[in-house]
Amino acid sequence: MSIMFPMKGQIVFLLLLEFVWSATVTYTIPASAPTTATALDPAPLGISFEFFAFPSYFLNVTGTNQCLKNLKELTGTWPPIRIGGTTQDRATYDASSSAYVTYSVASPLDAPASLTFGPKFMDLASTYLGTVVMGLNRGHDDIANTIAAAKVASDKMSNLLAIELGNEPEYYTSDKQPIALNAGTWTPATDAESQDDWDIRVGSALHRNLIIQAGNSNDSPPKWGAVELIATENSTAKSYVHDYAHHNYPGGTLTTLMSHSNIVSNLAIFEPEVAAVSDEGKEYVLGETNSVSGGGAATVSPLFGAAVWTMDYMLRAAVLGIKRVYYHHGTVGKCFYCFWGRYSMGAPYYGAYAATAAMAGGSSIVSLDEGSTNYGGYIVSDRDGTPMRVLLLNSDFYGGGGSRGSQTFVLSGLTGGKSSAKRLSAPSANSRVDQGGNPSFGGQMFANGTCEVRGEEVWEMVDVVDGNGTFVVGASEALLVYLK
Template sequence: MFLKCRKVVWALLIGTVSAGTVTYSIPASVPTSATPLDVAPVGISFEFFTFPSYFLNVSATNQCLKNFETLTGVWPPIRIGGTTQDRATYDPSTSAYVVYSVAAPTDAPASLTFGQSFMSLASTYAGNVVLGLNRAHDNISNTIAAAKVATAKMSNLRAIELGNEPEYYLTDDQPIATESGTWTPAIDAASQDNWDILVGSALSKTNIIQAGNSNSAPPTWGAAELIATENDTVQSYVYDYAHHNYPGGTISSLMSHSDISSNLAIFNDDIAAAATTGKDYVLGETNSVSGGGASTVSPLFGAALWTLDYSVLASSLGIKRTYFHHGTIGACYYCFWGRYDMGAPYYGAYVATAFMAGAAAVVELDDGSTDYAAYVVFDGAGSPLRVLLVNSDYYSSGTRGSETFVLGGLGGAASVKSKRLTAASANSRVDQGGNPTFGGQTFANETCVIGGTETFESTAVSGGTGSFVVGASEALLVYLQ
């Protein structure tokens, strides 16, 4: 219903567009086409073999997650999985979290084992957890054994993934594909359907599988294609459908609002297909550039603006949760935090969380065709709560341009307050001294503790209308209540 009504909403909400100025009217109450929000739509994905180290050896992890919880009242959802989940074998006899050998600390293991303590550690997290297990090795008894431990130990278990990015199984010489000599979306779908039933029935649990988990752009390997193969029995075991996404590109193309809109539009049919089953659709693993990111893109402030705009637009399209992947510690350009330095993208995720926190629904005000994004969220009573404005014009040096967002429908207040997300340029990097700020505040390296004095800006409102200037490569969060 949302997708069918979206053009009507745009026609009602978009006003004049001219050089340097865009105009929108804030609805007085939530439109019927608004998209309901999850209580915590911004999540974190941890590469399987690195999960214990993130929680035991990286001091920033708990605080960075806690910062989100402070905003929303719930801990952000996490997913544990990735390429190494399909290299991992459950070993009930080991007391170690994970066992593997690598030539260098920044290498990912070609094979590994994990024990019950892995699930015990995951059980201590205060938020919901999606756990990825191995399907590629075609050892269903081993996977079921691990799943039984997970369901027994983890009261916070949201769902189990059965395999990661199966479209690569044949090229990766994974047994489940090589044993048959071929591997297609249809063969994979049959495998998934069978495993969903076998694992779900072994656990005596319905609504337990996060299905899909492919990376190739839909429709091939997508949820709609998978759902078409499922019967009612299979769907009874599915909790939600997931896809992966790494847009890539240059920093200017990555952060471009119109490019973000085009990228996310490829999921519309899958979102709609999931809705017909009554199940959620999520981005179970995503980030800027695949393979740990790119040094010229992923750690830059422009990637923070991408993270912000991408998270909110995904939510407005009906993607329930978005899990940003964190890979090998010490070799991860797109990571939000590490042992020593914060990553600029964390700021974008934090502002996205701040914008959607406590809100019941979200609407995109713009049509996705320009560099300028505008969103509004509504509270549970249906009143507008906050507005997010993003200027994704790429700024590197020289005179910084700006865009004026004229907002009507601001009510009878004499002024409204806002907080600005900014940095010296789109190319700023925290590890090179280029800290972003949100409302004048920063997150400390190593600890993720918020520092600095919180600073609000005030904008005059006359006749229910106010003008907000947002610089190139900046965003503004406007508080209406």
């Protein structure tokens, strides 16, 4: 691929001279959003922080506020955050503690087996300018302690969206959590009974309806899913539920992870869940997700191919009616899938930024393809139904070296004489920021450590002839086309 690099502030044409060409894909852009388009949340892409690590992300990691602010500047809304994970079910609230969190570990890269947290934890969470989902302990089977923490969160946090009562309860038996041991037999049915009881008791203690983020399991639905849980709830339990959440870590190799057709197949399992929750008049979210569980895999999660996955996965989830997607961030310094940390940026942040740019200010989204190939597209429309942007993606794997394949897309139904676009790209799908492989979006990068935007925007201009525009997207790349 030969690129003409711009002078400062210049709008340029990129010369695509060395691609291996594939058959053209043609999409027709409708004059207005179809009735099948899905409504978008103002800020669909969110961040999940592991419970014990949350204070460190906001107090010790320089890039956190700027990375979140970058996304806010696109949408006008601060990204939603969720605080939770495995360590929320290891955490005990201590009203007398003056510390955010207290724990002891053999190595700073270890997650604590137990910890306490005090009121300052909620004070810190209350300073965030976006919404917060707060995860609290159900595994210890100490509802009095959890209610005490929930009351402080409710009183201090005007930004509190919901409270989670426990994280991934299907693992309570293997984790030897008291609530499962006390129950004798721990199944989806006994967990649902427990959740319903806790939802009512916590909600009533707070005197707040619509305050619980229910579910929070990781097993593949329908087992441990929202459909099962809803079937056990009476009207009282439902009155306290704000939304239903599930977790998801697709895993696999980099090639299988970023495959567009695999993303569509992976997320399809949530369609019955979304439908059931919608019937209840509630929202469905992915409360915790990322590429590979357990902090990610070195050969997958920090690479640019995972950025392509992050972007495509987010938009496909939105098409299915999943309102918000919280990408998990684990132990600081030991987190391959994290978008940022102490020093180097994570390549997946570029995919998150591109996805946010695609959806920013949009009212609805629709997929242009059926998800049967490595190529896809999405249309985001404004509140009047007018298409605003089209995102085109090529998830063919390019590992570097040799000719980089490409896919030609023709968009018909365009207006005006030219269309402008920004490209999400990197030297290869294997590019890793801390190894010198910086991605870019519209020619811009994010500074290591600070997450500040660097470089001038590069806009690609494409002629529109008789309503048709031709766009070339390299293997392991995406192109965001602006229609207005």
